[in-house]
Amino acid sequence: MIRMENLTRRFGDILAVDRLSLSVAPGEIFGFLGPNGAGKTTTIRMLAGLIAPSSGEATVAGCRVGREDTALRQRIGVLTETPGLYDGLSAHANLAFFAELYGVAHVDAAVEHYLKWLGLWERRFEPAGTFSKGMRQKLAIARALLHEPQVVFLDEPTSGLDPEAAHLVRDFIAELRREGRTIFLCTHNLDEADRLCDRIGVFRQRLLALDSPAALRRQLFGRTVVVHLRALAPAYAEAARRLAFVHQVQEVDGRLLVTLDDPEARNPELIRALVRAGADLQFVGELRQSLEDVYLHLVNTEEKSA
Amino acid sequence: MKAVWVIVRKEWREVFRNRMVIFTVAFLPIIMTGLPLAVLAATRGGGEVGDLSAMDLPPGYEALCGGLTGTACAQYALVSQFMLLFMMIPLAIPVTIASYSIVGEKITRTLEPLLATPVSTLQLLAGKALAAVLPAVVATWGGFAVFALASRFVVVGPEVTARLADPMWLMAIFLVGPLLSVASVSAAVMVSSRSTDPRAAEQLAMVVIVPLLGLFFGQIAGLIFLNARLVAWMAAGLAVVDVGLLGFAVALFQRETILTRWR
Numbered sequence: 285m286i287r288m289e290n291l292t293r294r295f296g297d298i299l300a301v302d303r304l305s306l307s308v309a310p311g312e313i314f315g316f317l318g319p320n321g322a323g324k325t326t327t328i329r330m331l332a333g334l335i336a337p338s339s340g341e342a343t344v345a346g347c348r349v350g351r352e353d354t355a356l357r358q359r360i361g362v363l364t365e366t367p368g369l370y371d372g373l374s375a376h377a378n379l380a381f382f383a384e385l386y387g388v389a390h391v392d393a394a395v396e397h398y399l400k401w402l403g404l405w406e407r408r409f410e411p412a413g414t415f416s417k418g419m420r421q422k423l424a425i426a427r428a429l430l431h432e433p434q435v436v437f438l439d440e441p442t443s444g445l446d447p448e449a450a451h452l453v454r455d456f457i458a459e460l461r462r463e464g465r466t467i468f469l470c471t472h473n474l475d476e477a478d479r480l481c482d483r484i485g486v487f488r489q490r491l492l493a494l495d496s497p498a499a500l501r502r503q504l505f506g507r508t509v510v511v512h513l514r515a516l517a518p519a520y521a522e523a524a525r526r527l528a529f530v531h532q533v534q535e536v537d538g539r540l541l542v543t544l545d546d547p548e549a550r551n552p553e554l555i556r557a558l559v560r561a562g563a564d565l566q567f568v569g570e571l572r573q574s575l576e577d578v579y580l581h582l583v584n585t586e587e588k589s590a
Numbered sequence: 591m592k593a594v595w596v597i598v599r600k601e602w603r604e605v606f607r608n609r610m611v612i613f614t615v616a617f618l619p620i621i622m623t624g625l626p627l628a629v630l631a632a633t634r635g636g637g638e639v640g641d642l643s644a645m646d647l648p649p650g651y652e653a654l655c656g657g658l659t660g661t662a663c664a665q666y667a668l669v670s671q672f673m674l675l676f677m678m679i680p681l682a683i684p685v686t687i688a689s690y691s692i693v694g695e696k697i698t699r700t701l702e703p704l705l706a707t708p709v710s711t712l713q714l715l716a717g718k719a720l721a722a723v724l725p726a727v728v729a730t731w732g733g734f735a736v737f738a739l740a741s742r743f744v745v746v747g748p749e750v751t752a753r754l755a756d757p758m759w760l761m762a763i764f765l766v767g768p769l770l771s772v773a774s775v776s777a778a779v780m781v782s783s784r785s786t787d788p789r790a791a792e793q794l795a796m797v798v799i800v801p802l803l804g805l806f807f808g809q810i811a812g813l814i815f816l817n818a819r820l821v822a823w824m825a826a827g828l829a830v831v832d833v834g835l836l837g838f839a840v841a842l843f844q845r846e847t848i849l850t851r852w853r
Contacts, residue, residue: 357708381596
């Protein structure tokens with residue numbers, strides 16, 4: 285649904301996006317992560333046909349970026365970084381204006397559908413300027429969806445929202461996935477990306493990593509088993525280290541952290557070795573690295589190498 | 591064309607909530623129409639002005655007045671001074687509307703969602719320009735219509751009123767007026783691209799009035815005498831200027847320029 289090949293954008297001497305190549309499948313939620321100024325918004329603007337790439341190619345919803353931009357904009361929805369609503373106009377008038385520009389056949393029906401879905405119907409005639417941040421964001425999301433686009437670009441959809449509003453927006457995004465839409469999500473909220481995204485790309489002018497959150501964790505940190513013991517003794521760690529499939533053993537807060545391949549197959553052997561060494565096991569589980577750990581590792585490593 | 595009208599309607603709904611815009615659109619035509627009528631009414635009453643003979647008028651007025659008698663000529667000469675004031679309506683109104691419309695969108699960051707729609711930049715610019723030009727043209731023509739009708743009651747004779755339908759006036763109102771509006775909108779787009787305050791943009795773009803004021807004062811000083819030929823030259827010159835200004839405005843109003851260079 286989205287395909288980029290060496291997509292590059294320069295602003296004078298500044299390289300904003302450097303040879304970005306990736307594909308996003310239909311119905312996928314793709315998380316595009318990166319620090320401020322990494323070039324995420326520039327990438328979205330290129331993919332939305334708003335600014336031209338300096339070089340490289342991209343296709344979105346079957347339209348070639350830079351060549352079929354009008355058709356492209358008809359097939360995509362864009363939630364920009366700021367809601368960008370006409371404060372003096374009512375919620376209904378805001379949506380009706382955009383529905384007419386997108387050539388929606390039944391403007392009032394489409395506006396009513398989205399206002400009801402988002403719980404704004406009762407306040408449809410109130411000026412958007414009187415709405416809370418969360419309501420404004422919901423209205424902006426509705427605006428991006430009015431014409432039923434195949435691909436939706438969401439730039440920081442939950443930025444600045446309270447937990448309840450953010451939760452509502454996330455549910456909304458999950459609902460869009462159920463409808464089969466492709467979502468390109470830019471966010472700084474790594475927990476949100478972890479929960480929603482099928483795959484993520486960590487980006488800083490160039491793509492640093494690309495995979496599912498779980499796969500990235502495995503690639504970067506391996507799989508670590510946490511063993512809670514009644515009491516720690518040096519012999520237990522030693523017993524674990526002697527096993528050929530164990531890569532690393534750490535003693536942290538009275539627990540053993542054992543990094544190994546294929547815990548499903550190897551855990552019984554590890555547990556037997558620890559019991560033989562005299563350990564009293566309380567719990568055994570898998571340590572789940574956060575996406576934040578993955579992200580920080582990637583960005584910091586790139587920063588050091590730069 | 592439908593998209594252009596959708597934009598025009600939205601612009602009017604938004605911009606006419608602003609008191610400054612309403613003030614300019616409503617009061618300027620009232621003042622510019624009322625002022626010459628008041629002056630005409632004041633000079634109608636005879637006395638020294640009424641007793642003027644053609645011999646008492648400066649040489650340039652002879653060409654301006656043609657066959658009019660001294661008193662009628664004096665009134666027509668006065669009315670002609672105000673023609674340039676009428677021209678301020680199509681200049682000032684579009685500047686105000688376009689400045690508030692474009693800078694307003696910059697401030698509230700509504701331009702990017704608008705640019706993300708399938709609307710072409712030309713349609714977008716046309717919508718914004720028409721939203722600014724149409725009220726100006728309607729106000730100018732409406733003001734002139736009121737002036738032409740009301741002048742019947744305050745001029746010394748019907749021959750003066752009849753002169754308001756001569757080629758000079760018709761060209762000025764129906765050709766130069768709209769051309770001035772286009773120049774005015776183009777100037778407002780250019781200034782607005784670099785401004786973050788609608789009032790500052792409006793004041794800067796009002797520079798387009800300066801040449802007109804030059805003409806006005808030149809006319810008052812007796813250096814310039816308006817006639818059909820001069821107005822025709824004005825129209826031709828403005829048409830050329832408009833093409834250039836519109837070219838600049840269109841170049842500035844490209845998606846990429848707006849998103850990456852407008853600050």
